[in-house]
Amino acid sequence: MTRPDIPLPEPASPVPGPARRPRGRAYFVPKQRSKLRRWITATSQKTGRLLGRLLFDAEGRPRALLRSLLFDAYQRPRPGMEGIVFKEPGRPRRSFAAWLEQADANLPPLVADLPFPAPPTDGRRRVFVVAERGVAMAPPLIARLARDHAVAVLLLDGEAGGELPAPVVPVDVAGAPASRAVLLDALALRAADDRPLFAVTLGLGAADAADAMEQRNIPVVAVVDPADAEASRNGAAGLVLERVLERASAIVFPSSAAREAALVAMPRFAARRRMLAIEAPRDAGAEKVAAIGREIGExxxxxxxxxxxxxxxxxxxxxxxxxxxxxxxxxxxxxxxxxxxxxxxxxxxxxxxxxxxxxxxxxxxxxxxxxxxxxxxxxxxxxxxxxxxxxxxxxxxxxxVPVVGPLQAPAASRLKVGLHSHFFYPDLLPEMLDRIRVNASRPDLFLTTDTPAKAGELRAMTADYPAAVRIDVVPNLGRDVGPFLTGLRDVLTEGGYDVFFHVHGKKTKGRRRAIGDPWRTFLWENLIGGGHPMLDTVLAHLEAHSDVGLVYPEDSHLVNWARNDRIVEQLRADLALTEPPGTYVDFPVGNMFAIRPAAMAGYLGLDLGWEDYPAEPIPDDGTLMHGLERLLPMAVRKEGFLTAAVRVPGVDWD
Structure with a gap:
């Protein structure tokens, strides 16, 4: 169904003064799983792993009994078994995904003996014409296509019935060992090897072939015959036509009346692109069919x-x-x-x-x-x-969003800069200090941690740091967000700094360590430095662009709001945000950034206290901290500032 483009909202004027939340309002905290729920989950996972070993072999393939129950010989689910195999149409469940990736390997033998012509050597692109049982009235169209392209005719269960200006590949669908759907998929896979410019299907009898071609990224012009157009007014033929309208890159009706009749029957396609009426498309209208084919093919x-x-x-x-x-x-x-x-x-x-x-x-x-x-x-x-x-x-x-690349050489900034980092793991501080040394600028350090012993470790490691250092012991609440917004609220509101960097010693334990360490490396490399003086780079951009209030590493992973709807709804109300949220959101993934304190006036106006943060252990998503992380660019724009991203080429965390 065609939808209207979504208009951009009018830029909102900055609202004077910081936002304030209603007094006494508590923020939503996702419900923690009970001990019973955790036990049930652990038991079900253990049972699932046991069943998995019984049902799948060491390479993740279904064992013979399961294969015979669920699949045919070509790894296609048997009728009625799709719900077990697929999570949603075309998307296998995790247990079957790896095995089904190999399903195409079963297809080439089905069409290996078909007399496909040799690939063209004269620079012309291949074009396939697909018809069922015969190509009556089609020679003029085939001849027109053959003037510019290397045409091959795929004839399903039929005979050419005379000379054609292109080689014919007869396909015995009825006598094939596989189902029609499997054979047509194999045919489309083989056709895709020739990298055709496009394909033309003749009549609704070849509608399923058009579907198979499009699924193999071969754009199709589906030509509807007069008899098809009449039959499609009701019943099964109407469903076939609907399928073609959904899938084919272009559809050609033999008359304006046939086109209008289809639209009356299926009005949801009223704005469909390339739904054409061409008189005698197989003959006098062949030039127009060829033109639309070139258009979709290119x-x-x-x-x-x-x-x-x-x-x-x-x-x-x-x-x-x-x-x-x-x-x-x-x-x-x-x-x-x-x-x-x-x-x-x-x-x-x-x-x-x-x-x-x-x-x-x-x-x-x-x-x-x-x-x-x-x-x-x-x-x-x-x-x-x-x-x-x-x-x-x-x-x-x-x-x-504008993206800032590395400076060629370090250059000290004239801005007054503070850098906050929360260290639950103090052993990561030396790495951060080494990265700062790559730069000419030396920000004042504001380090937070959760115990006096850890604070002592941080103090010893920063004894010779050539700028001011403040180390605070804060409650183990709010992860890195609470220590920044609540623990350093006095510094952020006093106006003594032009820019504040916010980073943290991100680390994950156990089996998730493979995610946490590369992610931290990626964020620190982009925001502080390593191979390049990125802290200097960010400051140079902020110094040159006074309207930019937030700079953060550009992440290649694109995400939505996930399970944060409830907390985001609360925060949007308290921050008086009017910018439409949309489905997807671009934000500092990992919550590390450089920001002007004035750009975070809305967040500071929330006046968050330690009691506002959920107690540890917290859920993986949906908390106050996750909502604040995602809404930060929107809150910065509300204060009248722009955002920018920073990126070191060749660096990523996946």
Whole structure:
């Protein structure tokens, strides 16, 4: 269904004076699990692991009995078993995910004996024409396509019935050992090997072939025959037409009347792009069909070219190796093309954005926020958000933020700077001090921890630090947020500092340590320094741009509000925030940043006390601290300041 683009809100004028929450109001704390609930969870997990060993082998493959019950010979779920295999359409449950990734390996043998023509060597792109039983009246269309492209006809259960101006690949669907759906998927997979420009399907009898082609990122022009148009007014044919309208890149009706009749029957497609009426599309209208085919076929190439031609250095994020990269060297251009085609496939299938898609492709741009504001282009028309944004003139909005790169050499700032760091783990302080030494600036240090013994350790390690050092012992409440907003409220409100850095000694224990340590390294490398003087870099940007109130490391991971709706609703009311929240949010992930105290007037106006923070142990999400972390950029903008991101090329934490 087509939705209107979401208009940007009018910029809000700064509200004089800090926000204040109602006295006596307690902030929401997610309910902790009871001992019984924790026992039930632990027991169920243990039982699940035991069952997993019984049902799956050491390589994660379902054992023979489970395979025979749930799947056919081609790893497709048997009828009625989809709910056991898939969490949602097209998204396997975790236990089946790795095994189903190999399902395509079963497909090539099904079509290995088909007489596909050799790949074209004259520079022309392949175009497939798909028809069922026959290609009556189609030779003029095929001849027109063959003037510019290397055409091959995939004929399902039929005979050509005469000479055609293109090679024919006969496909025996009825006699195949696999189901029609599996065979067509195998056919589309084989067709994709030729990297065709587009495909044309003739008649609604080939509608499922159009679906299979589109799912393999082959754009399709679906031609509806007059008889199909008449039959589709009701019954099963109407459902087939609806499927084509949902999936095909373009659909061609044989007359305006047929097109209007379809819209009357299915009005939700009224604004659908490329729903055309072409008289005699197989004959006199062949030129128009060829033109629309070229248009849809060149979309991915055009989107790729638009991005590569515009500040391609910002694609540096794509050059960072990822754990799920295929073997061999994978360049930014290849990854970008994969992102574009995956976006098109996911929006085609109306699936949730998966993990690969929620990685930032281009520094300074948030594709999901942009797509949410431009749903017609990015969801209904399947345009890749980044290319659409560039083609639209890179308009400003909540999806774009300036990004600061490293200074070439250290340069001391003239600003008065404080740096707060909370150390639950004092052993991390030497690393932070080493990173500060990379810079020419020496901020005053404000260190907090939770015991006198730890404070003594911090004091000994900073004995020779060449600037002021204040060390406070604070309650073990509010993680790093409480020590900053409550423990240092006096410093933040006195007006003695132009900028405050807020960092913390992030570390995770046990099995999650593989996340915590790289994450801390990433944040400190970007905000303080290591390979580059990043503290100096941030200060230079703030000194040159008095309207910027917040700078934070740009994270490649893009997230939503998660389980923070309740606490965010409370905080938005207390902070008098009117900026629409949207589904996705760009914020200092990990809660480390540099900020002007004036830009956090709203937070300081909350006058948070130690009693406002939940007692440890706290839930993983949904607390006061998580809400404050996500709302910080919005609160800064409310005070009349802008935000910026900082990024060291080649650095990430995944």
């Amino acid at each position: 979309e991915v190439d055009n989107e790729l070219a638009i991005i590569l031609a515009t500040r391609s250095e910002r694609l540096e994020l794509l050059t960072i190796p990822r754990y799920d990269d295929p073997p061999g060297e994978v360049g930014a251009e290849q990854k970008l093309e994969e992102r574009i085609t995956m976006w098109r496939r996911m929006t085609l299938l109306k699936r949730r954005l998966n993990r690969q898609l929620v990685l930032r492709p281009y520094s300074g741009f948030h594709p999901l926020i942009y797509a949410e504001h431009h749903p017609v282009a990015c969801f209904d028309q399947r345009r890749y958000p980044l290319s659409h944004w560039i083609a639209s003139g890179m308009p400003p909005g909540p999806w774009a």
